[in-house]
Amino acid sequence: MPSTKDFSLVYDALNSAGTFSEGDTLTGKVIFTLGKDTKVKNLFVKVKGDANVRWTEGSGDDQTTYSAHRRYFKLKQYLIQQDTTLPKGVHRFNFRFKIPMSDMPSSFKGIHGKIVYMLEAKLSRSWHMDKTVQTELNFVSRSYPSTGQQMEPQVGSVGKELGLISKGMVQMTATIDRGACFSGETVTVVVKVNNSSSKKVTPKFILNQKVVYYAKGSTNSSKKTVCAMMADAIAPKTEKTLTCPMKIPLNQAQTINNCDILTVNYYLKVYLDISFAFDPEVNFLLVILPPGATVPLQPFGAVGGAVGPNPPGAFGGPSNSDFPPPFVPAVPYPVPPGPGADGYPAAPGPAQPSHMRGGYSNQMPQPASSYGPLAPAVPSQSVHNPFPSAPPVFQQGEAPPSYVSIFPTSNEPHTLSNT
Known part of the structure; x- marks a missing residue:
């Protein structure tokens, strides 16, 4: 039986459409179950926005591949930053991000390219495969031209x-x-x-x-x-x-x-x-x-x-x-x-x-x-936002501290599990 199971990532929806925009606060939880006392190397959550395009023209020796990448932001938060022993049981770790207030395009997927905003959690242990779970965010840009x-x-x-x-x-x-x-x-x-x-x-x-x-x-x-x-x-x-x-x-x-x-x-x-x-x-x-x-x-x-x-x-x-x-x-x-x-x-x-x-x-x-013209673009950001270096160990049955809820209680969380 694996020592780590039910590894999942949950984020709190801001509205019925589940969309996020520049300046929004993104909160949620990383949830997993340990079958025994386990030494964890680190646990982190990151959110990032990227645009990628790629296509190929020609064939054989004349084949040429065209590609380009743009990163709009990357935020990373450590929930466990150093070797820590966690007890057997269910564990819940809260995370919180502020999406940068930059000129960023909305989510999109096409034939030769896409714009994707991704939320990811990773649990690392020595001599074990990393546990990773990720889910896409539906990002809707507030940057639009004057349309009078x-x-x-x-x-x-x-x-x-x-x-x-x-x-x-x-x-x-x-x-x-x-x-x-x-x-x-x-x-x-x-x-x-x-x-x-x-x-x-x-x-x-x-x-x-x-x-x-x-x-x-x-x-x-x-x-x-x-x-x-x-x-x-x-x-x-x-x-x-x-x-x-x-x-x-x-x-x-x-x-x-x-x-x-x-x-x-x-x-x-x-x-x-x-x-x-x-x-x-x-x-x-x-x-x-x-x-x-x-x-x-x-x-x-x-x-x-x-x-x-x-x-x-x-x-x-x-x-x-x-x-x-x-x-x-x-x-x-x-x-x-x-x-x-x-x-x-x-x-x-x-x-x-x-x-x-x-x-x-x-x-x-x-x-x-x-x-009317588009508002001037703001340079994209890359931010490292570490968690406190000495994270607490949550005992089985003890509720970990959580952030003050700033969402309507009727909003349902979005969950993606990876067992």
């Missing part, structure tokens, strides 16, 4: 003269009620179509996610469809206006542009499906933010108040943060209106806010405009 102008309607237009098979002109104007929204919300798309041609046309809508990976001066990208819908066909020689709601999936990953090796952007494509012809289209850069984000997400020109499901000051639920909400300056600066190489509106590069005012079609350029 993005809360205004976004408009794009396109026109197309059909060719030999079908005669006539097709014109479309598409409007979305705003260019920034929360996951789980509904974006309203209004399409006005003047079909002067001899063919029917069908309005279609696709929300695409585009992820770009950066390493060693090279880039790789992936694209996937988040959701799609279509409206009724519009007959020839007909003018029609359609209103189509598109619901953003509830737990959709947010826009990420504060990581220099990985960016995540969303594009809402509105187009007319025309058989035997190139489809005219308008693309909007859509900023997706996490539920609970508040100011400065009010409509442009509004004063005070919050936009979104939670009251002012809320962000992903209650937070044990000693820091005020992030300040986002509202000084605008221009954004080029042109499309990227793939035909989508040009998205900002890494560590830049993702905003665009007005849609862009691949046939009719739109005027330039402006948006």
Whole structure:
């Protein structure tokens, strides 16, 4: 029978979604059972945030691997720092961390890279394999660009003269009620179509996610469809206006542009499906933010108040943060209106806010405009936070000291066990 069993790590949730953000306090317990009196070399808990990308191009002798890594922070706390004999029985050790108040991206996993925040506990004994248990934290960044102008309607237009098979002109104007929204919300798309041609046309809508990976001066990208819908066909020689709601999936990953090796952007494509012809289209850069984000997400020109499901000051639920909400300056600066190489509106590069005012079609350029900048980045931190050098030995049946609870009693802990 092993002398150490039921080695587990429990952390206290701050909200129903189980998310953490910059400045939050992370608390929990390391729990294990000893089958006999055991000499422990050390016991520690650490929490860290890392971004990694990796992909391979070519084959054989021409194969090249591209990779990059960024560490945002690493905190380590010793619960037992020197050889200590623990008695037989159940042991519980409390830990407590303050997540640094730095500009860090949200958790994300893609094809060629990921952003992961990990909590880990390790128990070491002489002449024994280490006991390790870890679990991922769902980190939601508070660092987001000023979105005042993005809360205004976004408009794009396109026109197309059909060719030999079908005669006539097709014109479309598409409007979305705003260019920034929360996951789980509904974006309203209004399409006005003047079909002067001899063919029917069908309005279609696709929300695409585009992820770009950066390493060693090279880039790789992936694209996937988040959701799609279509409206009724519009007959020839007909003018029609359609209103189509598109619901953003509830737990959709947010826009990420504060990581220099990985960016995540969303594009809402509105187009007319025309058989035997190139489809005219308008693309909007859509900023997706996490539920609970508040100011400065009010409509442009509004004063005070919050936009979104939670009251002012809320962000992903209650937070044990000693820091005020992030300040986002509202000084605008221009954004080029042109499309990227793939035909989508040009998205900002890494560590830049993702905003665009007005849609862009691949046939009719739109005027330039402006948006607010992202708050300046704070350098990432690496902190070593040791426990007192002489940790107490807890006797069987004796309750170890614990931190004062600062969480609602209704919150359930998250547990990951490794026996």
